[in-house]
Amino acid sequence: MSDEAQLLPPEAESAAEPVTAAPALEQTPAEESPSETSVEDALLRSHMLAHETADATVLSQSRKHTRRSFVVAGVGVAGSYGFYKYLHRSGNEQEMLPPLLRKSYEFNASVARNVLDTHALAPTYPLSRAENLRVNGRCGLNKELVMDSYRMQLVGMANDERHPRYVNDVTAWEYKYKADESSGGTGHDSKTDPSTSSTAKTAPQEAIEDAQKDENRTGRRPRGMEEAGESASTLEPNTPGLLLTIPDITSKLKRYELVTQFKCIEGWSQIVHWAGYRMADFLEQYPPKTIDGKEPKYVYAETPDGDFYNGYDMYIMRHPQTLLVTEMMGAPLTQYHGAPLRLHLPTRYGYKQIKRIGLICYTNDKPDDYWTRLGYDWFGGL
Amino acid sequence: MNFLCYLDRGCVVRIWTQHPACVKLMTDMAVQLPLSDTKTSPAKDVEQPRASIRLAYKHPLAIRWMHWVNFPVLFIMIWSGLLIYWNDSDNAHQYAHQVYRVGIGRFTLFRFFPPWFYDKLHVPNHVTQGLSYHFLFFWVFAINGLLYVAFTAFSGEWRFLLPQRQSLKDAIQVILVDLHVCKELPAQTKYNGAQRIAYTSVLVMGAGMLLTGLAIYKPTQAHWLTTLCGGYELARWLHFWITISFLGFFLLHVGQVVLAGWNNFRSMVSGYEIQRAEAPSLEKERESWR
Numbered sequence: 001m002s003d004e005a006q007l008l009p010p011e012a013e014s015a016a017e018p019v020t021a022a023p024a025l026e027q028t029p030a031e032e033s034p035s036e037t038s039v040e041d042a043l044l045r046s047h048m049l050a051h052e053t054a055d056a057t058v059l060s061q062s063r064k065h066t067r068r069s070f071v072v073a074g075v076g077v078a079g080s081y082g083f084y085k086y087l088h089r090s091g092n093e094q095e096m097l098p099p100l101l102r103k104s105y106e107f108n109a110s111v112a113r114n115v116l117d118t119h120a121l122a123p124t125y126p127l128s129r130a131e132n133l134r135v136n137g138r139c140g141l142n143k144e145l146v147m148d149s150y151r152m153q154l155v156g157m158a159n160d161e162r163h164p165r166y167v168n169d170v171t172a173w174e175y176k177y178k179a180d181e182s183s184g185g186t187g188h189d190s191k192t193d194p195s196t197s198s199t200a201k202t203a204p205q206e207a208i209e210d211a212q213k214d215e216n217r218t219g220r221r222p223r224g225m226e227e228a229g230e231s232a233s234t235l236e237p238n239t240p241g242l243l244l245t246i247p248d249i250t251s252k253l254k255r256y257e258l259v260t261q262f263k264c265i266e267g268w269s270q271i272v273h274w275a276g277y278r279m280a281d282f283l284e285q286y287p288p289k290t291i292d293g294k295e296p297k298y299v300y301a302e303t304p305d306g307d308f309y310n311g312y313d314m315y316i317m318r319h320p321q322t323l324l325v326t327e328m329m330g331a332p333l334t335q336y337h338g339a340p341l342r343l344h345l346p347t348r349y350g351y352k353q354i355k356r357i358g359l360i361c362y363t364n365d366k367p368d369d370y371w372t373r374l375g376y377d378w379f380g381g382l
Numbered sequence: 383m384n385f386l387c388y389l390d391r392g393c394v395v396r397i398w399t400q401h402p403a404c405v406k407l408m409t410d411m412a413v414q415l416p417l418s419d420t421k422t423s424p425a426k427d428v429e430q431p432r433a434s435i436r437l438a439y440k441h442p443l444a445i446r447w448m449h450w451v452n453f454p455v456l457f458i459m460i461w462s463g464l465l466i467y468w469n470d471s472d473n474a475h476q477y478a479h480q481v482y483r484v485g486i487g488r489f490t491l492f493r494f495f496p497p498w499f500y501d502k503l504h505v506p507n508h509v510t511q512g513l514s515y516h517f518l519f520f521w522v523f524a525i526n527g528l529l530y531v532a533f534t535a536f537s538g539e540w541r542f543l544l545p546q547r548q549s550l551k552d553a554i555q556v557i558l559v560d561l562h563v564c565k566e567l568p569a570q571t572k573y574n575g576a577q578r579i580a581y582t583s584v585l586v587m588g589a590g591m592l593l594t595g596l597a598i599y600k601p602t603q604a605h606w607l608t609t610l611c612g613g614y615e616l617a618r619w620l621h622f623w624i625t626i627s628f629l630g631f632f633l634l635h636v637g638q639v640v641l642a643g644w645n646n647f648r649s650m651v652s653g654y655e656i657q658r659a660e661a662p663s664l665e666k667e668r669e670s671w672r
Contacts, residue, residue, distance in 0.1 A: 054433035061428050062437055062656055069652035073450070080454060101514035108517055116603040123605055261614060263601070265513070267470030269614055347602045375510030377517075382602045 096375035109379035113313070122321055122346030122382070125259045130273035132329050133262055135336045139226045139370065140308030141356055143177035144335055150175070150304075152249060152341065155241035156296060156362030158289040163242055170241040174220075175304040175358070223306030228373040231309040233300050235359065242286070246340050250326065252285060253277040258323060260346035262353075263382060265371075274344050276325035280318045288314075288362035300367035301343065304358030310343075311367025311378065312352070321346050324357075352380040427665040428654065438657040439665055440572065440649040442537065448530045449650060455526065456632075458519045459591075460625060465512025467494070467622070468505045482622060494622070520595060527588045538671040542572035542664075544582055549575035560641075572664055584631050587624050594621040 087100050097105075112118075153170040160166050167173075211222030211230075224230025256278055263269040288296050299317050302309040316322060323344045326333060333339040338355025345353055351371045361367075372378040428437035441449075467482070482494040500506055534540045552568040552575025559567050568574060573581065597608040597617035611617035639647055649655035 050432050051434055054430040055435050057430050058428065058433045058435050058437055058656065062652075062654060065437070065652040065654050066648055073651055076450070097510065097514055101518055104518035104521075105514065112600065112603060116600060118603070120603045120605060122602040123609065261601075263614065265469070266509075267467065267618070375514070377513065382600060 096373070105377045105379065109377070109381065112379065112381045113315075118315060119319070120347075122260050125261065125271045127259055127273055129271045130259050130329060131270055133270055133272045133337065136264060136266070136350070138336060140303030140305060140354075141336055141338070142307070143305070145304065145339075145356065146176040146178055147340060148176075150340055151243040151245060152357060153235075153241055153359040154244055154286055154361075155235065155239055155359065156289050157242060157286045160242055160289070161240070165242040165244055165248060166240065167243055168240050169238045170243055170359075171235045171237050171239055173243055221305065225305070226307040226370070228370045231302065231306065231368040231370070233309065233311065233361070233363070233365070233368040234302065234306050235361070241361075244286075246326075249282065249324070249341070250277055253281045256323060258321060258344070258346075260321065260344070262344070262346075262350055264350040265376065265380070272344075273329050274323055274325050275327035275330075276323040276341075276344070278320060279322040279324055279343070280320060282324055283317060291364045296362045296364045298363050298365070298367050300359070300361040300363055301354045301357050302359040302361075303354065303356050306358075308354060308370050309368060310352050310354045311369045311372075312345075312348075313379075314362075316345060316347060316381075319345070319347055347382055349380045349382060351376060427663060429659075434659050435656050436659050437654040438661070438663065439653055440655040441653050442533075442539065443653060444533045444537075445530070445539065446650055446653060448526050448533070451522070451526050455519055455522050456628065458515055459523055460628065462512040462515040462519070463625060464503075465505055465508045466516060468500050469509040469512075494626075517599075520592075523588075524592055527585075527592065531585070538668065541667075541671065543578060543585075545575070545578045549578045551575065553579050571662065571667060580631065580634070584628070587627055587631070590624050591621065591628075594618075594624065597621075 087098055089098055151173050153173065154160070155170060157163070211225065214220075215222045222230075223234055254277070255275060257273065257275045259271060259273045261269050262272045290296075295314060297314055299312045299314055300309065301312070325338070325342045325344045326340065328337055333342060335356075338357075341357045342355040343353050343357065352369075366378075369378050371380075426439035428439075430436065470482075484491045484493070534543060548568075552570070554575075555564065555566075555568050556574050556576040558564045570577075593607060594611055594617045596604050597611040598614065598621055601608040601614045601617075608614055608617055611620060645656055
């Protein structure tokens with residue numbers, strides 16, 4: 001700063017004030033003297049003008065920023081709309097879900113398999129909290145099974161051809177049914193509105209017609225007659241394997257009881273008392289045939305009529321809480337709860353817990369799954 | 383601005399800093415005025431030395447992006463959650479649980495939501511859509527939220543956000559002003575006390591959403607979390623009611639934004655708010671953290 005001019009500190013300014021005010025000793029302030037007014041007016045006006053110009057500059061800068069950022073925002077909105085369209089673009093008709101959403105399910109499943117603890121146990125509860133599980137759909141159970149005609153078809157077991165129960169074609173086994181409708185009542189089915197006759201959903205008309213043609217040709221009841229249609233993993237005719245009776249399955253295995261929470265993807269849950277046999281023990285007794293030197297990755301299960309089917313990861317079948325259930329709430333399973341044998345996995349949603357198991361197949365091809373065909377997650381892990 | 387300047391022999395001159403003649407005089411005398419602090423002030427604030435207003439850099443770019451990403455994502459999460467929730471009401475003949483019921487003892491005031499609500503919105507039978515969107519977009523919601531927390535923590539912006547000792551008192555005063563009970567707003571920096579409390583709560587709610595959500599999503603693999611939430615059913619209850627709180631926040635927030643006006647709204651898009659020149663500078667406060 002130059003020494004030639006000094007900016008006065010406030011005290012100096014107030015001290016200097018009387019100097020300018022001195023000529024007018026009356027109370028009139030210096031600014032109001034006529035000679036000064038015109039000068040100061042001009043100064044003031046130019047001062048105001050400068051302020052206005054500066055403010056206008058600020059506003060124009062603001063407008064520049066606003067324009068720029070709203071253009072970016074517009075691009076962002078357009079981009080997300082495009083993404084929405086892309087996401088919504090209907091995928092494979094069979095799969096029902098757009099591919100990206102299906103992929104995100106698979107990604108989440110791989111996180112659950114590889115990051116989270118796959119050995120974690122589901123909480124168990126005191127027996128006093130257990131209650132009768134509600135029947136929530138009768139898919140694959142529409143007719144009452146004649147228990148004498150029950151066999152479990154087992155496909156893919158190691159050295160099964162040496163087993164006494166080995167047959168050349170497990171699909172040839174004929175299950176017998178008592179009647180079209182259950183003689184034992186609907187088993188407190190809460191899915192069907194009592195005021196309406198039925199809310200049952202069936203397979204697409206086309207599929208039913210095709211199935212009817214097949215039935216006329218072969219003389220056998222068509223498979224996959226429910227909403228999702230026939231499974232892509234259903235067995236080809238002439239598939240060899242075992243036909244096991246209930247004693248074959250259960251007589252050598254240790255019985256377990258479990259009080260766990262059954263969770264439905266619909267949002268409800270119930271604590272249920274189960275009794276049965278560990279699937280892991282079953283896998284010891286009927287070990288899978290290795291494929292290319294390795295254990296197959298999946299297990300596929302079907303109801304006897306082929307209307308309902310589930311696919312599982314092999315590892316979850318070895319989970320200690322995965323049970324082949326024969327009893328529920330201290331009594332043998334009823335038909336609508338899946339007699340004579342159903343699966344319970346507290347590590348999976350209810351839609352992966354097949355009732356009335358007609359087939360168990362060890363496979364390396366990711367099995368089809370009833371509810372996956374209708375748009376649900378294949379994994380279904382809890 | 384004007385000031386008095388005394389020259390040789392006791393001659394006093396009033397200098398108008400904007401007057402061309404004075405400017406020339408000052409330039410001739412090489413007077414440097416302490417007017418323009420553009421050198422010391424951070425680059426992000428846009429200041430014009432003589433303006434009565436200035437552009438204050440209010441919301442950093444990262445916060446604006448995260449804020450707006452959250453808008454559609456939260457919408458998707460709540461909407462898909464509704465599609466999932468409807469599914470539970472499918473069993474119209476038997477309420478399997480009481481999670482969404484509002485009532486005392488045997489008296490039920492109402493259940494979320496009445497049937498006409500679902501029918502009008504065409505909600506029924508889209509649960510698979512709800513599930514798949516929910517389980518894709520929760521990633522976006524989670525990552526966005528974590529990035530926000532990280533950004534706020536590392537940039538120092540948390541100092542504007544977290545409630546302070548006097549925030550509750552300030553918040554009450556802000557509410558009283560909003561209700562036209564009293565007139566004077568408490569002093570504030572970026573956010574007032576009510577905003578600090580509201581925005582921090584919504585952050586806690588977001589964390590609550592993720593935790594209860596995970597407790598519901600993986601009640602076996604994350605059973606410790608489910609237990610911490612008081613079990614599966616309680617986790618579902620919490621998840622639902624935090625959603626309702628989110629909706630409450632949303633209504634309040636949008637209402638307040640409408641009342642606050644365009645200048646405030648625009649700052650969440652462009653980052654800049656037009657401020658009076660003498661208002662305390664956020665950028666200077668940011669500088670002081672560094």
